[in-house]
Amino acid sequence: MLDWLQGKLSRRQSLKSAGQLGVFGAISAAAGIVSPARAATGKGAKKHRRQHAGDNRTVGRVDHKRNGFDPHAILTDWERGTLSTDDQGRRVRTFDIVAIDKEIEIASGLFFPAWTYNGRVPGPTLRATEGETIKVNFRNAGSHPHSIHFHGIHGASMDGITGAGLVNPGEEFTYEVSARPFGCHLYHCHAIPLKRHIHKGLYGAIIIDPDPELHPEHREVALSRQLGSEENARWQEMVMVMNGFDTNFDDENEVYAANSIAFAYMLDPIVIERDRPVRIYLVNITEFDPVNSFHLHANFFDYFDHGTTLTPTLRTIDTVMLCQAQRGILEFSFEGFEPGRYMFHAHQSEFAELGWMSFLKVES
Amino acid sequence: MSRAHAYFALPLAALVALVALLVWLKPFEILAPGAPPVEFLAFESVRLEPGIIRATVRADGSEPVTIAQVHVDGAYRIFRQTPPGPLGRLSSAELVIPYPWIDGETHVIKALTSTGATFEHSIDVAQTTPDVFGPPAKLLLLVGLLLGLAPVAIGLMSFPALRQLGREGTGFILAVTVGLLVYLLIDTLGEGLEAAEAVLERFHASTLVWVVAIVTGAGLIAVGRRGSRPPEGITLATFIALGIGLHNLGEGLVVGAAFATGETALAAFLVIGFIIHNVTEGFGIAAPLTREQPSLMTFFGLALLAGLPALLGVFLGAQAVNPLWTAICFGIGAGAIGQVVFEISALVVRQYGAAKIAQAPVLGGVITGLTVMYVTALLV
Numbered sequence: 001m002l003d004w005l006q007g008k009l010s011r012r013q014s015l016k017s018a019g020q021l022g023v024f025g026a027i028s029a030a031a032g033i034v035s036p037a038r039a040a041t042g043k044g045a046k047k048h049r050r051q052h053a054g055d056n057r058t059v060g061r062v063d064h065k066r067n068g069f070d071p072h073a074i075l076t077d078w079e080r081g082t083l084s085t086d087d088q089g090r091r092v093r094t095f096d097i098v099a100i101d102k103e104i105e106i107a108s109g110l111f112f113p114a115w116t117y118n119g120r121v122p123g124p125t126l127r128a129t130e131g132e133t134i135k136v137n138f139r140n141a142g143s144h145p146h147s148i149h150f151h152g153i154h155g156a157s158m159d160g161i162t163g164a165g166l167v168n169p170g171e172e173f174t175y176e177v178s179a180r181p182f183g184c185h186l187y188h189c190h191a192i193p194l195k196r197h198i199h200k201g202l203y204g205a206i207i208i209d210p211d212p213e214l215h216p217e218h219r220e221v222a223l224s225r226q227l228g229s230e231e232n233a234r235w236q237e238m239v240m241v242m243n244g245f246d247t248n249f250d251d252e253n254e255v256y257a258a259n260s261i262a263f264a265y266m267l268d269p270i271v272i273e274r275d276r277p278v279r280i281y282l283v284n285i286t287e288f289d290p291v292n293s294f295h296l297h298a299n300f301f302d303y304f305d306h307g308t309t310l311t312p313t314l315r316t317i318d319t320v321m322l323c324q325a326q327r328g329i330l331e332f333s334f335e336g337f338e339p340g341r342y343m344f345h346a347h348q349s350e351f352a353e354l355g356w357m358s359f360l361k362v363e364s
Numbered sequence: 365m366s367r368a369h370a371y372f373a374l375p376l377a378a379l380v381a382l383v384a385l386l387v388w389l390k391p392f393e394i395l396a397p398g399a400p401p402v403e404f405l406a407f408e409s410v411r412l413e414p415g416i417i418r419a420t421v422r423a424d425g426s427e428p429v430t431i432a433q434v435h436v437d438g439a440y441r442i443f444r445q446t447p448p449g450p451l452g453r454l455s456s457a458e459l460v461i462p463y464p465w466i467d468g469e470t471h472v473i474k475a476l477t478s479t480g481a482t483f484e485h486s487i488d489v490a491q492t493t494p495d496v497f498g499p500p501a502k503l504l505l506l507v508g509l510l511l512g513l514a515p516v517a518i519g520l521m522s523f524p525a526l527r528q529l530g531r532e533g534t535g536f537i538l539a540v541t542v543g544l545l546v547y548l549l550i551d552t553l554g555e556g557l558e559a560a561e562a563v564l565e566r567f568h569a570s571t572l573v574w575v576v577a578i579v580t581g582a583g584l585i586a587v588g589r590r591g592s593r594p595p596e597g598i599t600l601a602t603f604i605a606l607g608i609g610l611h612n613l614g615e616g617l618v619v620g621a622a623f624a625t626g627e628t629a630l631a632a633f634l635v636i637g638f639i640i641h642n643v644t645e646g647f648g649i650a651a652p653l654t655r656e657q658p659s660l661m662t663f664f665g666l667a668l669l670a671g672l673p674a675l676l677g678v679f680l681g682a683q684a685v686n687p688l689w690t691a692i693c694f695g696i697g698a699g700a701i702g703q704v705v706f707e708i709s710a711l712v713v714r715q716y717g718a719a720k721i722a723q724a725p726v727l728g729g730v731i732t733g734l735t736v737m738y739v740t741a742l743l744v
Contacts, residue, residue, distance in 0.1 A: 055462055056441060111432075111478055248482045353439030355440065
């Protein structure tokens, strides 16, 4: 705050040059001919006050309690459902999801009339293991017809489109889909108009862990992905759903973020342990813009597109571009790095400055 | 209370009762259950200092407007609002936004309210707003004099030449003056209506420009004819100078505002065009004096009356005035010009007869005046 005052005090230096410009310019402008921009280019370089990266952000803090979800908790709160074995001997994992209309605060003081799964955006991160059968009891408590369309393998009647699992307000439906292929996937509402139903907040991640027994050639890798395994415990896993919000409904987003809250991980960096590897399940569901991206500072990562392979599809990159519904797994490590804050953000500067800007705080 | 008063009380009481009922019962609320609030936000003025944007905004709407966040050039920026908190209907606040704006380039400010509505303002060419007490004061003074006083004074110097004209020539010159002033009237109203566009809708600023113009014009006509004699000679010249002065005040405000917001174009030859254009104003003031013996002091007075308001306007305008005041100033200017158009026309009718005004010398004069103004405006 003090620097900003000091900047003000030094402004007199620059006034003279500005004044000279004004004489002719003002006269011509008065007469009604105002030439477009750039008339003044090159005149009197002004001394601007010292800049802080911290100035490019929202003011205030979001009340996560009122929202009912916290972007830091969302990173790791896997929804595992309940596992049972049915009479055919299948392992069935059951989840309950309810669609609710809910106003959420996406930047301090800025409210969005969202449609949510389970009262949060993104919806719960469903996590299952390859080969299981997934059952989702879906209830629509919202004001419009909704559905859940899974990016995965399932029959036509379970597709979550009109005539196949579209649920009217007050009604219910149980989706049954296969937990395959393993990977990092997406579910979202497929009611029409699609664009509006997606950008209002009806989407979430679904992660299918590979079954190590089915992948003897990459058993170690598969084990490391399997939540609850000893190998997996080493990893610092988190899910990030890249999204945007069009608060004035002009088909352009006013807010971009990972997990909905603008600048959430910039204002409160994600703390990670330096010597343990990091795995990010990354999903892009940004509406209106053709692509979104993820860029990591000062480091490189391996990328598994859709997470459906156990060997990287792209190695040693620091930026990855995803179209809408594209997703993947990022693996990297800060082992041996200098402790400190490492930035990551969309490398569309526009998205970054509209909220999709974050820090990892690496601690030794 | 007389019976006549009682009759007026009846509809008044009925109206009060109806309004009270509407306020108390709120019957219209069922029409909009849970409807989002209607919000408006107008940027009234924007001042630039190195590294800082100061914007004054005024709110309107069905509920107080809360400014949640601010974008500058499509990026969230920290800002401070004074006074803080939600903005009630028609109340205003200043937003102070630290931002490394770039000299000569365009910047866009966008305010996001709590409901996610957005309100935008474009700074077309960014430039430091001059400090009225700082070094540019001298330059503003120069601008004001060049805009107003100098051209009017030069125009008045045509007086000896105008005196050489005969009766017919004088009539022609008066008609030319009407043409010049009609051009200025249109121009002034246009500028006023343009300024009105930036004002919150509730103020009905464009209607206000017309109302102010009509009230001013009618008022000045009444003042000018209070001795039951229409103004002529020096009195008429004074009214013309007043009208032109008020026009120049409005023009000065726009110049000053352009200075403040940086809508400036850099070309020295434009100054020449502007002076030529405004010289015609001095010519118009001199026209009704041809049969008088005005003293030199009279000329000084007339030049100051017509020219100095431009200077005042430039200084006020540079402080980023509310566009509502600018619109009102133009309305006053238009009314004052309307008055002199009326009085000069009346003078021509009195001296040359009503039949004459539809004939070539007079019509030709009006057309000449309009054409001269338009052509010199092209130079600007």
